Amino acid sequence: MNTILLLEDDIELNQTLTSYLEKEGYAVLSAHNCKDGRALVNTNAFEIALLDINLSDGTGFEFCKWLKEHNNVPVLFLSARDLEEDILNGYELGATDYITKPFSLKILLKKIELILKGTKELNIYDDGFLNIDFELGTIKIGNIVNAMTPTEYKILKKLIEHKGQLLTYEILLNALWDQGIELSDKHTLAVNINRIRKKIEGEGHSYISNVYGMGYIWK
Numbered sequence: 001m002n003t004i005l006l007l008e009d010d011i012e013l014n015q016t017l018t019s020y021l022e023k024e025g026y027a028v029l030s031a032h033n034c035k036d037g038r039a040l041v042n043t044n045a046f047e048i049a050l051l052d053i054n055l056s057d058g059t060g061f062e063f064c065k066w067l068k069e070h071n072n073v074p075v076l077f078l079s080a081r082d083l084e085e086d087i088l089n090g091y092e093l094g095a096t097d098y099i100t101k102p103f104s105l106k107i108l109l110k111k112i113e114l115i116l117k118g119t120k121e122l123n124i125y126d127d128g129f130l131n132i133d134f135e136l137g138t139i140k141i142g143n144i145v146n147a148m149t150p151t152e153y154k155i156l157k158k159l160i161e162h163k164g165q166l167l168t169y170e171i172l173l174n175a176l177w178d179q180g181i182e183l184s185d186k187h188t189l190a191v192n193i194n195r196i197r198k199k200i201e202g203e204g205h206s207y208i209s210n211v212y213g214m215g216y217i218w219k
Contacts, residue, residue: 004028005025006029006035007060013083014032021112041071044174044175045172049064071162077095077099079098079126134153134157147195149195151183152199156200158175159208166217167215205219
């Protein structure tokens with residue numbers, strides 16, 4: 001199930017969008033202002049962000065700039081601001097698309113589907129040294145092949161899908177919990193990370209960086 005971050009200060013529209021998207025099979029993280037939106041970003045994993053621009057404690061433009069520094073997920077702006085300069089500003093900040101209000105829910109859904117399809121499902125990671133096949137559940141270095149446990153599979157996939165981004169302990173533990181993997185704390189997470197490192201690192205190749213006291217990054 002894909003998760004959507006929704007930042008919309010109109011309470012009625014926020015509820016309408018949340019209900020509609022959940023009925024279409026998405027999980028929705030809903031916030032009405034920048035402060036609550038940042039809190040959700042810091043504690044959850046998601047695949048796309050829908051951002052209003054006019055917010056009570058800032059703008060969607062400011063939030064998008066901040067978000068892109070922490071999590072390079074696709075951004076879709078939803079706004080009544082239809083001036084050319086606003087739309088161009090949205091794209092310059094890294095937005096994938098920009099929809100002006102009022103809009104069709106069916107068109108919004110289609111745009112979300114196309115954006116997520118463009119990020120495509122990760123099946124194989126191969127950098128010439130390390131080969132990870134998520135369909136077969138195997139890790140291969142040279143002629144040595146190791147199998148992944150379900151927990152290792154989930155951790156690796158989440159890290160690689162968010163390459164270059166810091167995934168906090170809380171984000172990783174919550175994401176694993178949502179996928180049926182129950183790790184009690186960051187110590188048990190660290191134990192699994194160490195097992196993964198033994199399978200994927202060697203000959204000067206290092207992939208997972210531990211940001212002390214915060215979480216992990218796939219480099």
